[in-house]
Amino acid sequence: MKNFDSEKHVRGESQFVDDLPVPEGTLYAHVFYSRVAHGRIVSIDLSAANAMHGVAAIFTAKDIPGENQIGGIVQDEPLLAEHHVHFIGQPIAVVVADTALNARSAAAQITVEIEKLPVITDPRDAFLNNELLVPPITFELGNTNAAWTQCDVVIEGIAETGGQEHLYLETQGAFAVPAEGDAVKVVSSTQSPTAVQRTIAQVLNIPMHKVEVDVLRLGGGFGGKEDQATPWAAMCALASSSLRRPVKMILHRQDDMRMTGKRHPYSSDFKIGLKKDGTVLAYEAAFYQNGGAAADLSPAVLQRTMFHCTNSYFIPNVKAVGYSCRTNLPPNTAFRGFGGPQGKFVIEAAIFKAAEVMKMDPFFIQKKNLLKNGDEFPYGQIAERCQAVPCWNLLEQKISIDDVKRRTADFNSANEWKKKGFALMPICFGISFTNTMMNQASALVHIYTDGSVGISTAAVEMGQGVNMKIHGIAQRIFSINAERIKLESTNTTRVANTSPTAASTGADLNGKAVQLACSVLLDRLKQFVSEQLQQPDSAKIVIRDEKLFNDGKETEWTWPRLILAANGARISLTAQHFYSTPNIHFDRETSKGQPFAYHVFGTALFQVTLDCLRGTYGIDAVNVVHDAGKSLQPVIDRSQAEGAIMQGIGWMTMEEIIYNNEGRLITDALSTYKVPDIHFTPAEMNVHFLDSSENPFAPFNSKAIGEPPFMYGIGVYFALMNAVKAFRPDVTFPVIAPMTPERALCLLYKEVGTLAPSLQ
């Protein structure tokens, strides 16, 4: 199957925001942001900046005609700081000039006097100071208090995970052009065109119909452009509508890294109780989420942590409490997995620690407690079409874990300075926005008189291949040449009230809407032809490879003739359709319901080698059995899975976000924040798609792929931990991710008592 997007990419012909030709007179905007993490703004002096060459205007909070507010879930975040600043990188002013460089130079002349206030960067400190973004969330199943006494072993501990920079290769950016009257057209690199539209309308105090947002494609998003693409678009719109000039803003990488939020770091307490045979009877966890200075999507992210706090296991007694803690860091935000990875890491840490105490292999406990059909999740949903065990078993059929165990032990006894480790990582990830109302999508399908097809949806293409998946769905329904179909940009005037392209649901929701819209058109066309051919049953008309068949017999009719004739007969060649996921609901008061349309399952095996002299390591092999449903586009799904796994590995290994005590980001450039490169890829990576999977909740039995495989990456952490233990078998270690070469070397050599929770 031809991939039209890929073909443009490899020729460098794909257009991103910064690639569009700009109209004459375009101005460039640069953000001036706070250098203080918490304080009261005493004064802002713009005079020197205003006098700089090329400056057209400088905007501050007082220049906003509407509401100075960009908060999505909670209205707690100004577009531009007015009285207080709450994190380093918080925008204070927007400088607009004739060139981007002049805008930057002028911004350097702005002076702000800020009276400093105490800074909190640690979520547990925030919790102790009662700095919570929203009230705590509790999930409960069974009765843990009653269960502890039935357990043979009860273990408590702490597990920590770090932040993660999205590092979409295309930085945040937007471009606004004034339209007639007080309207504005904005091209934005956003996953949420409607959120951008709504926010701009609110900031400019104009109705939403006067704001057109257009998104062609994103150079990567990963959640980082779900909520946090909005401010830049709003700033461009503000400047553009005020100056009546086109205004563009493309963030420099370092500014992007400093101003935007990341994956939430978590510090968590766990308590796990097991029977002697490895059955987990009870589990408690308290999650302290580092939310940053404003709510952003933190409450929803925390909720998903709770949903996935038992990963792929059935545990009859669970109590989980989540605290979304307000700190003086940039508001942390959506990132592939959306809190799920943080929740899964803690249960895996608990199992790892339990296995250590019980002198069992962790994979024995993992396997013993895998979810089965009919098991209840802590949020009340019952596991259906559960593939946890089939995935695990198929992986074991492909690779004998006993063999791996034996070979690892042999290697380790033969090598003093190199140690191998392995770990398994099952996953279970719920698909649907956990905010039920967001599970809706629309599609608009035009057939033009030459037979070509244009499709608009709410989905934003950001590399995940949603356009080609939808393309394939339409092609499958119409049975026409692929070249006839084109996916249009995502535009709020064509498809309104869109949910963000997020939660792995892009192809599911929009694909279903397209499937319905195309089917309506097809039925209409068949009805028309059946009348022409005097066939009373329109179901007997079939289009196959552009040819029309009547009751199995080829006719003189082809797709182009059909379309032209239908247009001539005044048949509408346009259809719009809406889709909303059926049967899902969730009660936030009781934390019970059926929030997910379905779950995605899988199991991964990680094998690593650790250089115990240097603390460096490599990944020998990653073997995965993944439940991808019936893949719409196997090349895309495989690339998605492999990319997600690597991103998960990065989060667990070299990717480390470091803020100092003043709240300043230390790892604010690609020279200090490292992501996996081609040399760090596993020597061997085999992703096998489970083939016996059914799923009525996505087009043609497919399954969402975007996020779930990310969480396999957690396995690499425990594989490395096992390699460390092979070098120092007598020691138990704190469970703190990421396992950077620094952490690994310190675990290998330092006294455990001297291992600070954070090495920085």
Added chain:
Amino acid sequence: MNILECIINNASVKIPANHGIVLLDFLRQHEHLTGTKEGCREGDCGACTVLVGELQGDGVYYRSVNSCLMPLSDVHGKHIVTIEGINQPKELNPIQQAFVNDGGTQCGFCTPGFILSLTGYFVNNGKFEPADALQAVDGNICRCTGHTPIKKAIHHIVDSLKNNSAADGTFLSYCVEQKILPDYFLAIPARLRSINTAPLTDVHIEEEHTIVVSGGTDLYVQKAFTMHAEKIKNIASWRKSIPITEDENTIHIPGTTTVEEFRLSPVVAKYFPELKRQFECFGSTPIRHRATVAGNIVNASPIGDMTCLLMALNAVLTLRDAGSSRKIPLRQFYKGYKLIDKKYSELIESVSFSRPKSVTRLSYEKVSRRQFLDIASVNTTMVFEQTEKGMLQCGISAGGVAPVPLFLAKTSEYLNGKMVNGDTLKESLRIAQTEISPISDARGSAEYKRLLLRQLIAAHFMKYFPGAVRKGSLI
């Protein structure tokens, strides 16, 4: 010279020479060649990779470079190739097709850079090996695919080209034949020859505030937004390629030698064959194509990889100043953080070190958060003569553990004349700890750097005296 002349893809271009901007901005803003992307503006992502072709003998040698770090003033007499310049009119070339087939592109932002890096590899090599082709994209980062699909694509391209690859000397026509390059490339050598490129013979730095650019791969990172306004003297751009040479006693490295030229030098390989692989962890291929030996030394980064190596080799710098010259040992060149013993008007003409003997041993160690395209947390080099009387002429350098590239004088002195065993190793590790003063930063905490240096010195010994390194003495 007031006008820069070059060829951009298939177009001959003349540019007023006072453009102080980098090539990336010129390509995107003036030529609207938007296939070249800006991802980081510090040479760390490769989205802006282009090929720079230079006449070399009868042909043109193409190097991948980060256009975000290349001053526009460097384009004179060169062929600049962007993704638009390698596209075939209708079909995909074999590299592009493999990326599509294997899912090697998702969002597409990094893709042109990968394709160009690989093109550079195929154009310059007659024999193709997967490991080398992978090395060619060491300066490119893809956040979507995690590189596994790209790795598959590269294997497929190499497999398909490997068995009928070009006989030597005809790479260009072979690549045109294979549709890796469009056929206008065949006329490029003649077109480049028609541009006047007189080499710069004598450079004088007359003003104290002149910024001397010799590669600029760090300068353009540190001063990304001000370089356009500075008075710069670009000394590497007009150089003639002078090879690294040796005489009876000495190895001579011209200051403008690029790190990649150093890495691939037959003279270096003759004495230290392992450096070719080890120096793959110096920056990336496109960075090494631009960064120079003198640039690395003058930059005075406490973690410079080249500096670390040359310091252990006890290299001597020849500084030239308007006709006069002087020599200074590299070990005495650094006076404090980013402070060097050099007048503004002096240039490093060459670097030399004693010709290694048959008993000379070298060990180079570097650990960074990521093995490739990363700056060291700690690096260290040990050079010594392995004799029956023990270690002689021992020199150990260490980077990342002091404000300057550090020569571990006391440790080296202690080891001189010593037979190596567990005790001497232990004592040398102890002494080394007294010579260093690391600080905590993004590359690691001070205590980590102390520990890491100890481990890496142990790693030096492990290579030549494996019996001396005991687990018990390190834990």
